[in-house]
Amino acid sequence: xxxxxxxxxxxxxxxxxxxxxxxxxxxxxxxxxxxxxxxxxxxxxxxxxxxxxxxxxxxxxxxxxxxxxxxxxxxxxxxxxxxxxxxxxxxxxxxxxxxxxxxxxxxxxxxxxxxxxxxxxxxxxxxxxxxxxxxxxxxxxxxxxxxxxxxxxxxxxxxxxxxxxxxxxxxxxxxxxxxxxxxxxxxxxxxxxxxxxxxxxxxxxxxxxxxxxxxxxxxxxxxxx
Amino acid sequence: xxxxxxxxxxxxxxxxxxxxxxxxxxxxxxxxxxxxxxxxxxxxxxxxxxxxxxxxxxxxxxxxxxxxxxxxxxxxxxxxxxxxxxxxxxxxxxxxxxxxxxxxxxxxxxxxxxxxxxxxxxxxxxxxxxxxxxxxxxxxxxxxxxxxxxxxxxxxxxxxxxxxxxxxxxxxxxxxxxxxxxxxxxxxxxxxxxxxxxxxxxxxxxxxxxxxxxxxxxxx
Numbered sequence: 001x002x003x004x005x006x007x008x009x010x011x012x013x014x015x016x017x018x019x020x021x022x023x024x025x026x027x028x029x030x031x032x033x034x035x036x037x038x039x040x041x042x043x044x045x046x047x048x049x050x051x052x053x054x055x056x057x058x059x060x061x062x063x064x065x066x067x068x069x070x071x072x073x074x075x076x077x078x079x080x081x082x083x084x085x086x087x088x089x090x091x092x093x094x095x096x097x098x099x100x101x102x103x104x105x106x107x108x109x110x111x112x113x114x115x116x117x118x119x120x121x122x123x124x125x126x127x128x129x130x131x132x133x134x135x136x137x138x139x140x141x142x143x144x145x146x147x148x149x150x151x152x153x154x155x156x157x158x159x160x161x162x163x164x165x166x167x168x169x170x171x172x173x174x175x176x177x178x179x180x181x182x183x184x185x186x187x188x189x190x191x192x193x194x195x196x197x198x199x200x201x202x203x204x205x206x207x208x209x210x211x212x213x214x215x216x217x218x219x220x221x222x223x224x225x
Numbered sequence: 226x227x228x229x230x231x232x233x234x235x236x237x238x239x240x241x242x243x244x245x246x247x248x249x250x251x252x253x254x255x256x257x258x259x260x261x262x263x264x265x266x267x268x269x270x271x272x273x274x275x276x277x278x279x280x281x282x283x284x285x286x287x288x289x290x291x292x293x294x295x296x297x298x299x300x301x302x303x304x305x306x307x308x309x310x311x312x313x314x315x316x317x318x319x320x321x322x323x324x325x326x327x328x329x330x331x332x333x334x335x336x337x338x339x340x341x342x343x344x345x346x347x348x349x350x351x352x353x354x355x356x357x358x359x360x361x362x363x364x365x366x367x368x369x370x371x372x373x374x375x376x377x378x379x380x381x382x383x384x385x386x387x388x389x390x391x392x393x394x395x396x397x398x399x400x401x402x403x404x405x406x407x408x409x410x411x412x413x414x415x416x417x418x419x420x421x422x423x424x425x426x427x428x429x430x431x432x433x434x435x436x437x438x439x440x441x442x443x444x445x
Binding site: 075076089118160197200211215 | 234237238239264265268269271272273274275276277278279280281284285287288289291292293295296299387389390391393394435439
């Protein structure tokens with residue numbers, strides 16, 4: 001696989017990596033809780049019970065705890081903050097409609113994210129349909145990453161976003177859920193209805209592909225990167 | 226534990242804590258593994274750049290309003306709920322209303338019997354299908370269903386064991402569509418001349434056809 005002009009500046013990257021995200025490369029058993037947002041909240045059951053009772057403040061609490069993470073995931077899945085807001089709003093409405101069917105087979109938060117992911121898939125499908133009807137070109141229909149607030153490494157983020165677009169949808173989803181949102185493989189498995197092993201394998205393939213695409217060009221490599 | 230370069234990818238994929246520690250020890254003396262570990266970790270670090278958590282109270286305000294609206298909608302009594310108000314009406318009024326209803330039904334029945342034959346052809350022509358048209362619709366519908374069944378058979382292997390979440394979601398959608406189709410078919414069975422029901426059924430079939438086509442395209 002070629003590098004498609006997405007080479008990262010490894011020197012800059014590595015210094016940042018070792019400082020913050022380096023530990024996350026380790027199996028979840030080791031890194032658990034260090035860099036990951038907590039999804040298995042102790043109040044998970046109380047939150048579910050509150051929502052089930054129709055208590056609006058429970059929904060508000062869910063939003064306060066997970067809203068930003070939901071919107072971030074939706075934005076990364078859909079590429080647009082407006083679509084992401086619609087997806088989050090739809091998700092809350094679906095939670096309210098379907099809360100009676102929640103049986104506690106997974107954590108409540110995992111269940112809500114499963115709804116969010118499916119809602120994003122629906123939006124994507126609608127986009128594809130729109131494309132078929134409006135005869136837009138493939139390029140016009142690709143989710144466009146709209147500008148974000150400047151981060152610590154904007155060029156790194158842009159390179160990663162472009163590289164992610166070249167992954168399969170499944171690989172991208174697992175990468176986003178694990179590496180960006182900090183879910184564990186067990187949670188991802190429940191959300192995407194796959195096995196934990198499949199989640200691990202997919203993440204590995206995703207990272208391997210990204211590694212291939214973001215690898216420094218040979219000349220830079222020769223220069224001691 | 227002895228680790229070599231060949232173990233590296235397996236450990237990246239699903240290594241235990243001990244294996245990771247052993248790999249890092251090995252990497253201290255192996256430049257290639259050291260570089261790979263460094264790059265692997267860099268990807269995780271780069272991913273954090275895509276994490277932008279910001280509280281958005283305006284979005285919550287929108288969600289709250291829509292949740293309240295949905296709840297209000299759901300708690301509105303439906304037809305049967307409205308009937309429960311009947312219990313609040315006094316017995317005298319209930320008897321009077323029921324008699325009025327019986328009278329209205331009798332008068333309309335007599336009217337239909339007297340004028341039914343003359344108006345038959347024009348009675349809601351857009352809603353009711355004539356016998357010959359109905360037979361034609363049913364024949365076409367059977368052919369259409371047969372074609373969709375063939376599509377479904379082609380897509381079946383993918384749907385039986387969905388390999389991706391997208392496929393699983395298609396499967397769920399098809400289950401919902403099938404149950405809607407079954408319900409509509411039962412309704413049309415009870416009321417075969419209702420064109421509106423037929424249109425709804427056709428729309429469901431079209432949706433199913435499109436979904437199956439998407440499944441097959443995804444498979445390719």
